[in-house]
Amino acid sequence: MLHEDIVLLKKAFQSSLAVVKGDALCVCVLKRKFAHSWRVLQNGQAIMKANIPELDTQPVLKKQCEQALLLHDIGRFEETVQAYQDKAMQAWGKKYDHGTLGGLILAQLPAYNDKKVVLAVRHHGHMIEDFYNDPEYLALPDSERKKAEMMVKLVRDSDKLDLYYLQREEDNIESDPFFCSLPEDLKHARISPEVWEQFVAGQTIKHNTIRSLSDRILGCISWQFDFNYALTVKLYHEKGYHDMLLELLSKYCPDKMILEKIK
Numbered sequence: 001m002l003h004e005d006i007v008l009l010k011k012a013f014q015s016s017l018a019v020v021k022g023d024a025l026c027v028c029v030l031k032r033k034f035a036h037s038w039r040v041l042q043n044g045q046a047i048m049k050a051n052i053p054e055l056d057t058q059p060v061l062k063k064q065c066e067q068a069l070l071l072h073d074i075g076r077f078e079e080t081v082q083a084y085q086d087k088a089m090q091a092w093g094k095k096y097d098h099g100t101l102g103g104l105i106l107a108q109l110p111a112y113n114d115k116k117v118v119l120a121v122r123h124h125g126h127m128i129e130d131f132y133n134d135p136e137y138l139a140l141p142d143s144e145r146k147k148a149e150m151m152v153k154l155v156r157d158s159d160k161l162d163l164y165y166l167q168r169e170e171d172n173i174e175s176d177p178f179f180c181s182l183p184e185d186l187k188h189a190r191i192s193p194e195v196w197e198q199f200v201a202g203q204t205i206k207h208n209t210i211r212s213l214s215d216r217i218l219g220c221i222s223w224q225f226d227f228n229y230a231l232t233v234k235l236y237h238e239k240g241y242h243d244m245l246l247e248l249l250s251k252y253c254p255d256k257m258i259l260e261k262i263k
């Protein structure tokens with residue numbers, strides 16, 4: 001890990017903090033994202049060690065992977081500042097695309113303007129098809145495309161593992177903004193047919209189809225269809241994230257038959 005990468009992350013964090021410092025919610029979001037960036041790097045380093053050992057002979061590529069991991073949410077800091085200035089924190093995570101913002105920020109910095117790094121940051125939270133259809137990805141030579149694909153998959157897995165961790169430890173599904181803004185009847189509603197269709201087809205559930213709390217929980221379970229590395233699958237089960245989500249679903253989903261099918 002390069003000292004400069006850490007400096008860049010800290011700079012983005014501290015300069016955003018200086019703008020929003022009177023707002024407790026924004027400060028909390030920024031601190032959470034700063035800590036999350038480090039844990040995503042650690043997750044990625046564990047996956048590289050276990051599942052991508054060939055990176056040991058490619059130090060430049062390995063360093064770029066670490067940059068993409070640590071800086072994948074750099075757009076979150078800018079996003080939070082914009083939401084704060086627009087008085088639109090209720091739209092945080094929806095109105096602004098932090099992946100695209102992050103890609104733009106890194107593309108402007110010569111030390112980070114590598115297509116693979118920019119693509120991995122841009123698409124770490126998008127549907128994977130957006131990555132495969134990105135003209136900048138399609139314009140890469142074959143060998144670079146393979147590396148870009150490995151890198152985006154690494155960031156996506158590492159990010160998801162920490163999002164599960166956050167759901168268990170901090171950003172609990174039963175107290176997060178989605179839950180709080182949901183009408184009571186949708187907290188105990190059935191899984192929407194459109195969401196179930198995607199799940200049985202083995203697809204990651206699209207955010208804009210989520211209506212009920214059960215849809216949202218199933219959405220988190222469906223992330224496993226997008227896991228790319230064996231260690232991710234192992235940790236998802238070993239750390240109890242799957243059981244945590246099943247337990248939540250059994251608490252809120254009225255359709256017990258569906259629960260049996262998911263297990």
Ligand SMILES: [Fe+2]
Binds near residue numbers: 036040072073159
């Ligand atoms: Fe993230």
